[in-house]
Amino acid sequence: MILPDTWWGWLLDYVIVFASGGLLCALAQILIIRTRLTPARILVLFLIAGIIMQTLGIYEPLSAVLRSGIAVPITGFGASLAKGAIETALSDGPLGAFAGGLIQTAYGVGIAVAASYVVSVVFKPKSK
């Protein structure tokens, strides 16, 4: 946390998270209304935006301020992928670029796959 460790510092931290996360989602909503882009395309766009920001080195300083506001939207997933790919490429050589992203995001993806599998066995889909 870069804000002072006082009650208003904490509050401001949450206000920034709410505002930045909300703005990103509002931007995606504008894209839905104004263009013919489907949700899947918008997800990929924001994902690539996160990867580009990480590659250029502007994601880390941004996420130090916005924290979960930029890390919880799909931009954070893209940034994690790129972070892992870059770090592994620099430490293990260029082939590491193909493994690093998956290693970095393996917790989330692995648990999401397992949990989705379990849920599909346990729950019946609600009729719409």
Next chain:
Amino acid sequence: MTDNAERNARYGKYVEWISPKTDYTHSLVKAFVAGGLTCVTGEIARNLLGMIPGVTDEQAAVFASVLLVVAAIFMTGLGVYDAIARHGGAGSFLPITGFANAMSSAAMEFRAEGLITGTAVKMFSVVGPVVVNGVVWSAAAGVLRYIVALIWGTI
């Protein structure tokens, strides 16, 4: 004939009046609030997990997103997430919870076609593009930064 045209014009106006307005600002505000609240939930989880001795802020962020993912998948199973998504719009699919919801709802929807040919095949039918683009573009990012480091002479 003119009578008919006039009636058509009147009917057109009536249709315009009665059909639900795609309320632009309203949906923007709802997306903003839904997205903002999801991020705040993640931030609360991250700060609480960060208080555990020996857990770094970076690890806390990973655990927090795992928590969000599991919660979203469980809520999808209960049918709660769909109710939120109906209002949240982009605010409910852009955060990582939307990614989890897309996976689990596809898995559930095609469960009837079997665990292997249904659930396992269709699980990535929505989020597949995200994973594929993520792997390809991040690999490109890694190779690019490797080449830059080579030229810069830092490796």
